[in-house]
Amino acid sequence: MQVDPIHQFEIKSLAPLATLGGHQFNFTNSALMMFVIVGAVSTLLIGATASRAVVPGRLQSIAEMSYEFVANTVRSTAGTEGMKFFPFVFTLFMFILFANLIGLIPYSFTVTSQLIVTAALALLVFIIVVGYGFWRNGLHFFSLFVPKGVPKAILPAIVVIEVLSFVSRPVSHSVRLFANMLAGHITLQVFAGFIIMLAGFGVLGWLGAALPFAMVVMLTALELLVAFLQAYVFAILTCIYLNDAIHPGH
Amino acid sequence: MSDARENGDRDKQQTDEAALSARLQRLNESLGHARVAGRPSDGSGADRATTASGYARGFRLSSELVAGVVVGAGLGWLLDRWLGISPWGLIIFLLLGFAAGVLNVMRSAGLVAGTALDESTRSSRKK
Numbered sequence A: 001m002q003v004d005p006i007h008q009f010e011i012k013s014l015a016p017l018a019t020l021g022g023h024q025f026n027f028t029n030s031a032l033m034m035f036v037i038v039g040a041v042s043t044l045l046i047g048a049t050a051s052r053a054v055v056p057g058r059l060q061s062i063a064e065m066s067y068e069f070v071a072n073t074v075r076s077t078a079g080t081e082g083m084k085f086f087p088f089v090f091t092l093f094m095f096i097l098f099a100n101l102i103g104l105i106p107y108s109f110t111v112t113s114q115l116i117v118t119a120a121l122a123l124l125v126f127i128i129v130v131g132y133g134f135w136r137n138g139l140h141f142f143s144l145f146v147p148k149g150v151p152k153a154i155l156p157a158i159v160v161i162e163v164l165s166f167v168s169r170p171v172s173h174s175v176r177l178f179a180n181m182l183a184g185h186i187t188l189q190v191f192a193g194f195i196i197m198l199a200g201f202g203v204l205g206w207l208g209a210a211l212p213f214a215m216v217v218m219l220t221a222l223e224l225l226v227a228f229l230q231a232y233v234f235a236i237l238t239c240i241y242l243n244d245a246i247h248p249g250h
Numbered sequence B: 001m002s003d004a005r006e007n008g009d010r011d012k013q014q015t016d017e018a019a020l021s022a023r024l025q026r027l028n029e030s031l032g033h034a035r036v037a038g039r040p041s042d043g044s045g046a047d048r049a050t051t052a053s054g055y056a057r058g059f060r061l062s063s064e065l066v067a068g069v070v071v072g073a074g075l076g077w078l079l080d081r082w083l084g085i086s087p088w089g090l091i092i093f094l095l096l097g098f099a100a101g102v103l104n105v106m107r108s109a110g111l112v113a114g115t116a117l118d119e120s121t122r123s124s125r126k127k
Helices: A029-049 A058-078 A080-103 A115-145 A152-167 A169-199 A203-246 B002-043 B046-051 B054-083 B088-108 B116-126
Strands: A013-020 A023-028
Touching: A013 A029, A023 A029, A029 A058, A029 A080, A058 A080, A058 A203, A080 A115, A080 A169, A080 A203, A115 A152, A115 A169, A115 A203, A152 A169, A152 B054, A152 B088, A169 A203, A169 B054, A203 B054, B054 B088
Parallel strands: none
Antiparallel strands: A013 A023
């Protein structure tokens, strides 16, 4: 029995929505999962903070801890001024965290394993950084690309390299999250496939299957860590990039 | 006799107060040190997240390098198509992209002090 490790990333159309200019727009399983994620985050946070107890209950503690965690991240990375972007960063963090965690549930779909989703998120950050940087600093924003203390002779090359480095940010930003989730889920699926294949060989196979099974258990724990870590890395990089928009040199 | 005792009491009080304020100051200083020490590792951003797991750190650095090279190559290829200068755009921008990728890696590894803005934010944060 063969297991196709890529099958889990398949986009299925659930309901056709419209046809515009020869392109068909569908409501897919990916879109459904995004609605589920947004619903889950909203339910958790609104429900948890509804009681507004002075001594928080279990759910309220979760909400307060996630707030504190992201607020500290934003404050320490982008400064107090960066707190005006707190709602944005918090939304990103919670969305990605829930997308990663819900994606770990068997038979569900991992939204963040689709490059188009992470690329859209990273481009959103990039556009906000560029837009806010120009709105706030005007042409002074370009000083981001001119490092101090560089000899005039090699300055043009340095500026081009700095610009390329800046433009490559959304690429690495999106690919990191996407590749982590994709690789993790494929690894899980491949090891789970070994269990089924070995189990087909009878009693000896069953004994052998214990090894990949142990591996799958450990990988699941690792994936849980990666799910959280990648959401955090995405959020903190967003803060670092926003910091560039807020303070592009003095 | 009572005067002397009063004086002694006052002296004792003063020394107590002096000791207390000295202790408070010491506490403040050590708190300040802890804050300052805590800050930079937070401020230098992702290294804290990445030290949590070497796997994540490796992934982060490699994706930085690849992103630089890919963006350089893509830009060069587009310039070639628009300006018809093939293959010079691809060659030059691939090399520049490689340089940008290495710069990305060194920056995210914390080996290079970063852009001018990193310096300025660090100093403004200290204020």
